[in-house]
Amino acid sequence: MSQQTVLVIDDERDIRELLTITLGRMDLKVDAVGTVAEARHALGERSYDLCFTDMRLPDGSGQEVIELIAAEHPDTPVAMITAYGNVDAAVTALKAGAFDFVSKPVDIQMLRRLVRTALKLAEEKRSGAGAGSAATHSSDRLIGDSAVMQQVRSTIGKLARNQAPVYIAGESGVGKELVARLIHEQGPRATGPFVPVNCGAIPSELMESEFFGHRKGSFTGAGADKEGLFQAAHGGTLFLDEVAELPLHMQVKLLRAIQEKAVRPIGAREEVAVDVRILSATHKNLAALVDQSQFRQDLFYRINVIELRVPPLRERRGDVSLLADFVLRQLAAKSKSESGAVRLLPEARQALEEYDFPGNVRELENILERAVAMCDGDRIDTTDLMLPQRPPRQSADTAAAMHTHHHAQSGVTQLGSAPSAPPAPAPSSELPLDDYISNLERTAIMKALEESRYNKTAAARKLGITFRALRYKLKKLGID
Structure with a gap:
């Protein structure tokens, strides 16, 4: 197998030498140039397995290099070298098609992990393996032949081929976590962990410990070292579901962790480097929350490099x-x-x-x-x-007059039609339809159980349903 080659484009001699030495120790052949013109010439002479480019160059920008490679060498991953903390440049590079980015001063361990991931991706692209086979394995879980779903599957395949943060937008129940899993499984991180976390399910006071971990004795109850979600997802993907639920103080800490690719566990003196791809999702309108100052704009731009909408x-x-x-x-x-x-x-x-x-x-x-x-x-x-039928808007008097009529028409509420069953309140904006139906079912079932002295078979017969259906409803409604 021929030696893999890397092109380094940076006008700083020290950076070129650092990357040349580091990559050479990984048994990679390195060509290092300092201008856009030299990069164009090198790319015209040979193909590369990976490319690093600085953002600012004497005769142009790294953006030009990224666009050139995306157009003429689509199988070559390219990583942007950015100044420390330059989030805007990193986001711009990722949107233009960069695989990932490296901040100056360059962290050697992080660089090596990035290179291994990028070379694996390049090899899979050229061989037609990896992402393609993963797609075949997983696509049967994303059911649908409609044009919009075919587009979603196609987009997932493209997103799996880079490391850009992806924001998955869509209503509750559309399958946002499944989409995130498919992006993970079809990419070069497929062998690494996929760690989903519901941001709305973690108490605010425990968030920092859950995300970043803690050291033994760092606070009351910290009886042992604990790794956080970022460390658990190292080498893989961290999926932040319901990211809009993050409180503002955690948004600041999360932004820093994403920017620096490192976390500091509670009680630790030093940061721990983490190699994690961030995917996020929420059913809320994140842009509107930014306008309302409920979600940080800088974090929004950082996680919303690419948006994928999952249709209802x-x-x-x-x-x-x-x-x-x-x-x-x-x-x-x-x-x-x-x-x-x-x-x-x-x-x-x-x-x-x-x-x-x-x-x-x-x-x-x-x-x-x-x-x-x-x-x-x-x-x-x-x-x-038993599909719910939402009643039309009506006055309170009309609702009262129609109460019995609604009972007769609904297959669910027929369970509550025993003569002595107490009436349930009509649905309103304060009482969702699902709760309204559940109340009717509970009332009817309890009435039938009492009249049959808690003989479930007799109660099911009285309700006009099967014993299996009654058993299901008892479990669903939590009736013991």
């Missing part, structure tokens, strides 16, 4: 049927059903395709899991789906 399910209705069949097969496999997957009747399938799914794919999964429990046999009909 209502924008790809043609995929609903495929997704439904996939979910039903998964449920059958999970339950180890001998008869195979439960099937949708045509009218039930049509009802799903016409439904808006405010909860997106996650809501579809929940609806089908419930329907499998509710249906008789191996067929799901429209009533088994």
Whole structure:
């Protein structure tokens, strides 16, 4: 196998010599030049496995070099060398197609890790392996033949080939974490860890310890050293889900960790270098939060180098049927059903395709899991789906007059139609529809259980549902 080659472009002689020596010790052949013109000439003479370029050059900018390589040598990863703390330059370079960036003064260990990752990526690109095979392995989990989903899959493949931070935007339930996993799995970090963290689930006072770790005795209760999420994701990907939930004091610390590629555990004297790719997501409008001073603009620009929008399910209705069949097969496999997957009747399938799914794919999964429990046999009909029907806006008097009518029309609320069942409050802006339906179900089930002296079989018969459906609802509603 021929020796791999690296092109270094920097007008500072010391930097050129440092990189030449360091890369030479990694058994790499190095060509070092000091201008854009010399870089163009070198790139015209031979192909390189990796390129480093300074941002500012005597006869131009590193931006020109990045754009040239992206256009004429797309298989060559290029890393930008930036001044210490120059976030704007790094972001600009990543948006232009740079693989990653290195800050001056150059950290040798960080440089070596970057080189190994970049060379692995270049080799996979040229051989057609790695990202491609990972895509084949994983793409079946991102279900959908619609044009928008084909575009999402294509974009994931492109994003997997660099190290730029990606911001994944989309409503709750669209599958943002799955998209993040696919970006990780199809890239050169696939063998490293994928560490997802829900930023809204960590108490504010524990955030610094959770993200950066702590040393034994650094605070009350710190009985041993603990590594943080950044250290756990070293060599891989850290996925910051619901990043908008980060309090402002943690946004500052997170920005520094991303910029410096290092963290300082609580109680530690020195920083620890970390090699982590950052992917983030939220269902909120992050740009609007920046305008409202609820999210730092500098952090927003740093994590939002590239934005990938995942469409809601209502924008790809043609995929609903495929997704439904996939979910039903998964449920059958999970339950180890001998008869195979439960099937949708045509009218039930049509009802799903016409439904808006405010909860997106996650809501579809929940609806089908419930329907499998509710249906008789191996067929799901429209009533088994129990799709919520939001009532039209109306006055309080009209709502009261229509209360009984709503009970009669809803497949769910029929469970609450026992003559002596106490009325539940009509849904309002203060009481979401899901809570309203749950209250009706709970009232009807408790009434039936009391009347049947807690004989579940008799209670199910009284409610007009199967014993399996009642058992499912008892578990769902937390009724012991």
